[in-house]
Amino acid sequence: MAAPPPPTIPDELLEEIFIRLPTPDALARASAACTSFRRVIKGRAFRRRFRTLHRPPFLGFMDAGGFHPAQAPHPSAPLAGALAPSAADFSFVPAVVSSSSPPGVQDDGEGPRWRPCDVRDGRVLLDWRSLYPVTSKCGPTAKTEIGDNELCDRLTWTKREHCNAADFHLAVCDPLSSRYVLLPTIPEDLAAQPQECLWDFQAVLAPNTTDDGEEQPFKVICVARYTTKLVLFVLPSTTMQWYMLEPPIFPSLEHMSCFDCVRGCFNWTQPAGWSDHLMVLDTRTMRFSTVDLLTGCHVELSNLPDKSRGRRSLNAVVMGRGGALEIFPLVCQHGSFAIYHTSLKNNSQQWKLEKIIQLPGQYHSICTMRAAEGFLFFRGAPEGIHFANVDCYSMEVKTYEITKVCTKMENTFNPRRALPYFSFPPLLSEPTI
Incomplete structure (x- = not known):
């Protein structure tokens, strides 16, 4: 049988x-x-x-220089290496601006192209980087081909931050599935409504606030700062129509270039030094609020002498244990760097020091990068080298476990913005676009 x-x-x-x-x-x-x-x-x-x-595994960093996958012995190195070609390549997104710099004028030496400006929920927000032509007057002090004391019209090229909000081109893509959506530009009449000079423009992806695991529509928020006002340009993917909101309060932060996303809210801190408050934007209600920063242990921390090249790194914000708001300031004293874990618990108005975490001591400078998915990221750079291989690390905020992620070439004085990229492999994920 x-x-x-x-x-x-x-x-x-x-x-x-x-x-x-x-x-x-x-x-x-x-x-x-x-x-x-x-x-x-x-x-x-x-x-x-x-x-x-x-939670999705951390695969590496995206910045203007490309994708930097986690390297061995990081536990995500095998998966990151396998997915690196897809994550690093945005060539499947077609160019939407036929622009080229005139001879002798360069943006960063690599020409106009799509570059990541935000990453969230497996999606990547891209903006088209190029220079824009502007006709300007050459004054008597300007050296021109026709002489030093004559006025003339000439074509100059300005950086993006000096442009109108309608000049920005954006796309949202899923690099692992090679899917994309080209977003409409902000209408000229909408961009003209603030009637002031635009001096800062930041585009971000609103977080997915549902937990059902299904593909969700996305929302792009552009935070535009003008001379005396702040304006939000918002585009939901369900309508693909821009609308504008002007918050009733003008954030008093001198700069809002550093932020973290916590429980559906963006939290801005000063990129250098301490401010007296934290700016919060709830992406569900599109309303701003503030949280006092200079209370409790933060008062003492703000008064500590800072030896890290005269500036502090950003105070990374996370949602910690039991829903408490937690901040991780970086402090340098006597040549050593440490992260101070502070928290605001049980509706308290006073910040409390939870722990001091000493960081690797072999670096001349360390700066925190940002927080995402329960991790804080920082990088260490050597002394005396302008362009060098910097080491990037992750720290799990619940366990304080520090893991080296990768080493990448970077300008140590003007680091490119590094975006932590988390994603499930295609076997487990659905296309997000």
Whole structure:
């Protein structure tokens, strides 16, 4: 008699086994074992359940220089290396501006192209970087081909921050699935309404505030600062129509270039030094509010002498244990760097010091980059080298575990904005666009 076939494991039991695997890498290896395993793992219900229970793995950093994958021995290095070609390449997004700099004029030496300006929920927000022509008058002090004391019209090229809000071109893409959406530009009549000089423009992706694991519409928010007012230009993907909001309060922060996203809210701090408050934008209500910063232990921290080249790094903001608001200021004293973990708990108005975390001591300078998905990121640079290989680290805010992510070439005095990129591999994810 022939031997009876081996018992078949029900799909429901396989799901319970696979859902307990600790990492996407382990799940990928299981899916390669046999077709029945892969069928269960590829099921939409299982993928949705797995994404609900597990946060997406950190794969590396995106910046103007490209994608910098996590390197060994970081646990995400194998997955990051496999996905690096897709994550780094935005060539599938077509150019929308036919612009080129005149001879001798360069942006960053690499010409106009799409570059990431924000990353969230597996999506990447791109803006088109180029220089824009502006006709201006050459005064008597300007050296021109026709002489030093004659007035003339000439074509000059300005950086993007001196342009009108309608000049910015944006796209949203999912690099792992090579899908994209070109966004309409802000209408000229809408961009002209503030009737003031635009001197700062920042485009961000609003976070997905649902937990059901389904693909959600996205929303792009452009924070535009004018001479005396702040304006929000908002585009929901459901309508693809821009609208404008002018908050009733004007943020008193001198600069709002550093922010973190916590529970559906953007939190801005000063990029250098201490301010007396934290600016908060709730992306669900599109309303601004403030949180007092200079209370409790922050008063003492703000008065500490800072030896890190005369400026402090940003105070990274996270949502910590029990929903408390937590901040991680970076402090340099006597040549050593430490992160101070502070929290605002139980509706208290006083910030409390939780822990001091000493950072690696081999670097001349350290700066925090930003916080995302329960991690704080920072980088260390050597002394006396303008362009150098800097080491990038992650710190899990719940355990304080510090892990080296990668080493990348960077301008140590003017670092490119590094965007932490988290994503499930295509096996477990749905296209976000």
